[in-house]
Amino acid sequence: MVKTDLYEYPPELREEFEATEAIQFRDGSSATAADVWHFMTEIAPKRYPFAYTQKKYAGVRLSRDIHLPSAIKNHYLLLTMNDRITRSRENGAPVIFVQGGQSVDPYYAAGGIALRPASVGLWARGRHEGLGLNEEVVRQHKQKEKAYHAISFEACQTAGYENIQEGGLPIDMVAPFTCLRCSDISYGVEAHRHGPNKAVKLMNIDYPMRHQADKTWAVEYFAQNLRRLTSEIGKLAGREVTDADLSKEIRLHNEGRRLAIETAELWWSADLPPTNGVDRRSLYQMGGMEVHGDPSASLTVLRESHAYIKERVNKGIKAEGVVDKPIRLFVCGSCVFPNDFRIEEAGAIIVGQDNHWSDISTLVEEDGDPYQNLAHAILSYPYEQSVEVRAAWTIEQLKKSRADGVLFLYQWGCNTQSAIARMLCDTIKRDTGIPTMIIEQHEGGSEQSEQLLNRVNAFIEML
Amino acid sequence: MPIKTLEVIRKRLEERPAELRKLRESGQKVVGWTGYNVPEEIIYALGFIPIRIAIGGDDRLVEVGGRYASSKNCVFIREIVGVFSENEDPYIQQTDILAFDATCLQNFRAAEVIEYYFKKDVIVLGVPRNFYWEEGKEYFGKEADEFARLLEERAGVALDLAKLGESVALYNDIRKTLKSIYTFQAAKDNVISWVEVFDLIQAGDLLDKKEYLSLLHETLAELRALQHNPIIEVDGSEGRIFISGSLIPRGDRKLISIITSVGGRIVGDDIWTGILPHLDLEIKEISPAGVALGYLNRTPHAALPYLDLESDRRLKKLHELLGEFKAQGVIYHTLRYCDPFTFKAKETKDVLAKSDIPVLEIHTEYAGSDYEALRTRLEAFVEMIKIKAESAAEVIV
Numbered sequence: 001m002v003k004t005d006l007y008e009y010p011p012e013l014r015e016e017f018e019a020t021e022a023i024q025f026r027d028g029s030s031a032t033a034a035d036v037w038h039f040m041t042e043i044a045p046k047r048y049p050f051a052y053t054q055k056k057y058a059g060v061r062l063s064r065d066i067h068l069p070s071a072i073k074n075h076y077l078l079l080t081m082n083d084r085i086t087r088s089r090e091n092g093a094p095v096i097f098v099q100g101g102q103s104v105d106p107y108y109a110a111g112g113i114a115l116r117p118a119s120v121g122l123w124a125r126g127r128h129e130g131l132g133l134n135e136e137v138v139r140q141h142k143q144k145e146k147a148y149h150a151i152s153f154e155a156c157q158t159a160g161y162e163n164i165q166e167g168g169l170p171i172d173m174v175a176p177f178t179c180l181r182c183s184d185i186s187y188g189v190e191a192h193r194h195g196p197n198k199a200v201k202l203m204n205i206d207y208p209m210r211h212q213a214d215k216t217w218a219v220e221y222f223a224q225n226l227r228r229l230t231s232e233i234g235k236l237a238g239r240e241v242t243d244a245d246l247s248k249e250i251r252l253h254n255e256g257r258r259l260a261i262e263t264a265e266l267w268w269s270a271d272l273p274p275t276n277g278v279d280r281r282s283l284y285q286m287g288g289m290e291v292h293g294d295p296s297a298s299l300t301v302l303r304e305s306h307a308y309i310k311e312r313v314n315k316g317i318k319a320e321g322v323v324d325k326p327i328r329l330f331v332c333g334s335c336v337f338p339n340d341f342r343i344e345e346a347g348a349i350i351v352g353q354d355n356h357w358s359d360i361s362t363l364v365e366e367d368g369d370p371y372q373n374l375a376h377a378i379l380s381y382p383y384e385q386s387v388e389v390r391a392a393w394t395i396e397q398l399k400k401s402r403a404d405g406v407l408f409l410y411q412w413g414c415n416t417q418s419a420i421a422r423m424l425c426d427t428i429k430r431d432t433g434i435p436t437m438i439i440e441q442h443e444g445g446s447e448q449s450e451q452l453l454n455r456v457n458a459f460i461e462m463l
Numbered sequence: 464m465p466i467k468t469l470e471v472i473r474k475r476l477e478e479r480p481a482e483l484r485k486l487r488e489s490g491q492k493v494v495g496w497t498g499y500n501v502p503e504e505i506i507y508a509l510g511f512i513p514i515r516i517a518i519g520g521d522d523r524l525v526e527v528g529g530r531y532a533s534s535k536n537c538v539f540i541r542e543i544v545g546v547f548s549e550n551e552d553p554y555i556q557q558t559d560i561l562a563f564d565a566t567c568l569q570n571f572r573a574a575e576v577i578e579y580y581f582k583k584d585v586i587v588l589g590v591p592r593n594f595y596w597e598e599g600k601e602y603f604g605k606e607a608d609e610f611a612r613l614l615e616e617r618a619g620v621a622l623d624l625a626k627l628g629e630s631v632a633l634y635n636d637i638r639k640t641l642k643s644i645y646t647f648q649a650a651k652d653n654v655i656s657w658v659e660v661f662d663l664i665q666a667g668d669l670l671d672k673k674e675y676l677s678l679l680h681e682t683l684a685e686l687r688a689l690q691h692n693p694i695i696e697v698d699g700s701e702g703r704i705f706i707s708g709s710l711i712p713r714g715d716r717k718l719i720s721i722i723t724s725v726g727g728r729i730v731g732d733d734i735w736t737g738i739l740p741h742l743d744l745e746i747k748e749i750s751p752a753g754v755a756l757g758y759l760n761r762t763p764h765a766a767l768p769y770l771d772l773e774s775d776r777r778l779k780k781l782h783e784l785l786g787e788f789k790a791q792g793v794i795y796h797t798l799r800y801c802d803p804f805t806f807k808a809k810e811t812k813d814v815l816a817k818s819d820i821p822v823l824e825i826h827t828e829y830a831g832s833d834y835e836a837l838r839t840r841l842e843a844f845v846e847m848i849k850i851k852a853e854s855a856a857e858v859i860v
Contacts, residue, residue, distance in 0.1 A: 149809075150809060151806050151809070152802070152805040152806045152808065152809075154799075154800055154802065154805050155802075155806065178592045178768075180568060180571070180572075183568040183569065183802060184802060184806075186592055186768045187768060187802055187803065187806040187807075188806075189768060189770065190768035190769065190770060190806070190807075191806060191810070192770075193769075193770055193771060193772040193775075193810075194772055194810045194813065202770040203770070204592050204593060204768060204770070206591055206592040206593040206599065207592075208589050208591075208602065209565050209568075209571060209587075209589055210565065210571075210587045210589055212589075215605075215609070217601075217602055217605035217606070218589065218602065220602075221591070221598055221599070221601070221602035224598040225593070225598070228596075228598075386575065387575060387579055410533075410535070412535070413535060413800075414535060415533075415535055415536055415537075415568070415569050415572070415800060415802060416568055416569070416572055418532075418533035418534075418535040418536065419532045419533050419535075419536050419540075419569065419572035419573075419575075419576065420572065420575070421533060422530075422531060422532075422533070423575065423576060423579050423580075440534075440535070
């Protein structure tokens with residue numbers, strides 16, 4: 001691929017960007033804005049050309065909102081995943097595969113690094129340099145095919161099998177929550193037992209169901225799961241994990257969660273969307289402090305972004321590429337979302353998602369037994385409650401975000417989110433009259449299928 | 464020679480829906496249950512009439528159920544939802560209360576869908592995924608206490624432990640008798656087939672428990688009279704087939720009928736509508752938690768993940784049953800979107816391959832469209848294991 005095919009950050013932006021804040025990492029090191037600029041303009045285009053694609057609708061392409069420093073810094077953190085995680089692991093931090101949409105406080109409290117499936121995929125992707133967009137997509141699909149072969153072609157979530165068992169990715173432990181969000185995940189963990197990598201430790205963090213947060217024995221059981229988890233990670237990290245370690249981590253993660261909530265409320269309050277959909281999602285997710293594999297880095301970028309969003313909202317600055325009064329869509333369902341670029345081209349914008357937001361917006365009590373507090377908070381995730389409770393919470397988010405319509409998306413092979421789709425949508429329609437649409441997404445290439453996007457566009461048109 | 468009691472059982476099954484209707488009119492309540500760790504003894508001890516909701520084989524109902532759940536749920540779950548939607552099944556019509564467990568998460572979702580759309584009174588028993596941990600067992604014991612409490616509320620009486628003890632004794636006797644009968648179907652010169660025993664086991668899901676036990680005793684007596692000493696051994700080239708994998712509920716006889724039609728002899732199973740749930744259930748304490756733990760400590764259902772392949776009791780049990788019933792090949796049956804079993808299909812094949820046991824995976828649903836494709840594959844498999852058995856016999860000679 002010749003360099004002229006790739007996107008380039010405008011050189012005139014350099015001075016403005018280099019005046020922004022440094023990213024602080026958990027190990028005490030930092031990356032100045034100048035470091036980030038150098039990496040993103042000189043190094044990454046050579047190592048990861050796919051990310052610089054000019055293809056208009058490619059899901060992986062960089063945000064074009066270049067005046068939002070966090071957009072560039074977010075991409076920096078994603079593109080340096082291999083460098084950073086590999087280094088941290090070499091320095092003694094065990095890496096643990098987790099579920100998406102779950103809090104990661106106990107993993108970090110025990111000295112580990114928690115990576116959800118997407119982040120594990122990013123780490124694996126970072127080990128293959130010089131690939132263009134199509135080459136990268138083919139690589140990913142070939143890799144995933146290995147998991148289908150070893151597990152089942154009906155699998156959606158494979159618990160990183162393709163990378164950990166068949167790709168040589170040095171994950172130390174696979175230990176996700178087993179919540180209803182995804183029924184494949186615990187079977188995916190189990191599948192590792194027949195893989196060639198016998199070094200990886202396996203554990204399911206067993207999430208009780210049905211009025212779980214109201215049952216003292218369920219909270220106690222989940223707290224016991226968390227204690228076992230921190231103990232096992234502690235062994236890998238060569239340290240004893242105290243209650244104080246977890247309390248400290250909860251306070252840190254609560255800061256991220258609070259900041260994400262404030263940022264979301266600010267974003268939702270604006271007459272004009274202050275960012276595009278891609279950057280909005282990145283900002284909210286940084287509150288979970290898990291997407292980059294470094295909570296401190298996510299937090300510093302989120303703090304800085306918050307100030308930028310505040311300024312844009314106060315000054316009525318609208319994000320580039322978004323129409324003045326876009327149709328506001330809220331996305332529910334499993335770990336997938338429609339293509340933001342196409343949505344925005346059709347005159348709409350995604351204003352929120354229940355996935356991830358459910359855990360990010362759940363604060364943890366800071367006084368008292370940290371395991372009990374964390375267990376209670378986790379078992380209270382709205383996403384994991386009965387349909388009526390989940391719908392009531394979703395409706396609250398719809399009102400806050402002033403959503404015009406709801407898209408419920410689930411991935412092909414997703415059994416438990418697909419099964420709640422109609423119930424949730426029917427409840428939302430019953431209680432609010434807000435139109436809803438359910439879509440199943442198949443794994444595609446670099447862009448989503450025309451069939452899916454036609455339906456989304458028709459929905460937007462109808463709204 | 465036909466077993467007379469089997470005829471009686473078939474007749475009693477025909478009469479049972481009307482009988483249930485009368486019993487309900489006289490004030491008794493029917494609890495329909497589904498799942499893999501529902502302690503039925505508690506339901507029975509509280510004076511309810513338990514019936515198992517295990518219905519399959521109707522592609523039209525799968526389609527109907529999918530409209531409420533989704534097309535990505537296993538066909539069994541979709542059919543269950545479809546059955547409640549139409550409410551035409553004579554047993555479903557008689558249910559007052561439903562008891563589901565969360566062993567399989569799709570089963571859990573089915574409970575939610577049925578509760579939401581069809582306004583059924585549903586009780587759900589939580590089941591630990593870490594079922595082998597002491598903490599998991601303790602959690603399950605508490606869930607069983609809660610399960611009993613919710614049933615007590617509906618029964619309007621407290622659970623009498625003496626009655627629970629009687630219930631456990633009754634069910635233990637049923638399990639023991641079934642196990643004895645099961646041996647006959649696998650024996651040389653068998654006087655009862657696996658299909659007949661399979662139907663007999665499933666009759667117990669619906670009939671009155673005391674009457675059922677009595678009928679089982681009569682069946683066993685008949686069998687003993689016909690075959691004094693059943694010996695399980697390979698007889699020539701029978702094509703002895705063992706069925707493993709996803710459940711085969713009442714109404715779904717596609718796979719079974721194809722196997723028998725192509726000359727295979729089914730001699731054993733470890734499916735959850737077959738003999739497996741009746742094996743190794745030891746109740747050490749007469750209490751809701753004690754009964755529930757007996758269930759949890761059985762061979763685990765595939766929906767409960769176990770993270771060490773070498774010590775997996777499900778696979779050990781499979782090997783044990785294959786040996787006991789002298790099976791020559793395994794049909795590993797997976798239903799569309801039944802993740803607990805499809806995720807383990809290749810692994811199970813690999814494990815059995817080490818023991819030189821041929822395995823054929825049949826991935827299917829309730830539609831008849833794959834009938835001929837299945838027949839071709841099953842015919843080839845049965846032929847193959849017969850040839851293999853003949854070759855082995857020649858070597859021994």
